[in-house]
Amino acid sequence: MNSIKTLCAALLLAACSSPKQETEVIASTPTPLSYEFLIGTYTDSPIQGINHLYFSPSENILRVETIAGGIANPSFVIASKDGKRVFSLEEESGTPGGQVLSFARNPEDNSLTLIDQKKSGGDHPCHISISPNEDYVILGNYTGGSLSVFKVSSDGMLEHAQTIQHKGKSVNPQRQEKPHVHSTTFDPAGKQVLVADLGTDKIYVYDFDDSLAEPLRLSGEFPVTPGDGPRHLTFSADGKEVLVVEEMTASLDVFAYENGILTPKQRLSLLAEGFEGKVGAAEIRLSPDGKQVYVSNRGDANTISVFGKRPSGEYVPVQNISSGGLMPRNFNLTADGKFLLVAHQASNDIVIFERDSFTGKLTQTLWKAAVNKPVYLFRLDD
Template identity: 55%
Template structure:
């Protein structure tokens, strides 16, 4: 009997070792999580999703960042806003990953010169930060060592018909065209999308090309392009509409307006995010307020888009969501219910099926998909 016990111990130890090896090699998806913070122990988080194990994990990778509501990765560097206000506005910060990609080391910080920065985009060494309350956007050059340098500030002015939300300019996002030659800026306050020519060789890279008025009261929020670059999709926050535009050489033309609420819906709305599936066959948009839904639209053979379904988002205030890189899953971040939930996605129909998988997260408001 005394000889059997060591043998059993060895077998158990070997079994544990094999399990550890299998766990570390299991396929996973990772997302940077932007959030609103309540204390110095909070900040930028890393969400890891193991589909085979049906598990989620969340860890803080950069503490003490105030309201990092928008965060992106470029190579080995990570960039985040601090959505705050002050004499020189909010901040943009740069980081690099440690060797194990388990934490972020801060490299640089720079004021945005506009209050409440809420969106970042990147192209060829330049960051563009949208300052919601400031009504402007800032262009920042990223040097090789991650140090940030201000290149240009562009101020918007004007208002629109919604006196509560459109009393002044509110730049909500800025996105580069697929070829990087143009910058499209969505201004919720002026009800316009602005197209700027972008030339990195000029001291001030952005110059106004054209303005595109939206329907009065729309409140354009976020914009994204189709994989082939021929269409642009705009989520209109205040009217809860997904608008489809054709795109060519810095210009957009409206093709279709798709409501994010079913016929007869009564209650408040707040459209938030728009994403396109990797294959370009489906478009997804979130709606907050009393709706709390994700809407799914299909790309038809004739080039039009049609509703597939409105799906309850599984929480309260789905400010942001994202798809896994392979398009198999869709994860939703809920600001008010403070959780992140997982849906399985049918790549043929685009339909979403709720899973029982979710994780608590402090006021999550943005998910950026990392490539493993």
């Protein structure tokens, strides 16, 4: 009995004298919410060019820096999915036109290194799109009235594959005296390319086959209302609709889209009731959640219009708000849809709005960055 008591006492003493096993709790610091964009600009000096924007609302940081100077009017700029390859242009005229450029981007410091550049095949290239496999880029030459296709090698070199010259004109003798290709957009499947031509008042649909030496083949032409001037377009979230911004009439046209065929469905105005003055509708974007459509309008309007979609499929106006500056040529939304950034060519700034995730409505914030003639915003944080 005494031996049992002695053993229990020894075990109790050992338990009390053994070191405590404590778990150290270290408070983790959340990564600040941040966003990155490339900015295309019009330039007035050799030190200007492509810019990079960093925005961290939680840290109250909005920073813009030039990452590729010495490029004349890089008005449109896009990047590969991994952000390591960048394509831009020089929106100029000459013989035989502007330039298309490819860069290597270092995500660590955002520096750009020029890999290759080629003539665009027409005057004033203004838009670039990249194929789903990222092995082709297609650009539109606005004044030249043509589109050019370039094959992209694995190391970023550009090889001209095809140039297609549009023909024709429309009803406005000052602005539609000849073709003016304003955008080239791949459909969601990457099988067709839709080309908006402001000068001819048409949307051209081209079949895209990358197994061919010349990958584009025209499959259809779809006229809009004479005098509209189609500029940019986007697809609905399900890919069954094409939404076109008509620059010269400040209208939004909705088309059903199936097998490369566009069928008119609805037409909406970007103008407030009773508005009088000049217009210049510019960019169209679908919200990341697919619930709302946003369209910018320049001229005397300087607005962002918001449209929602009813269960019936009808689009309805939600808001028409001042863009916060002059000449909102381009804008973009953050990948989470929380913010919308507007680039103003004439007031030389980028203004940031908060977006209501339910209604889609915008509220202007105090964040604003000074930038020389910003005309395009490409989101890097997808």
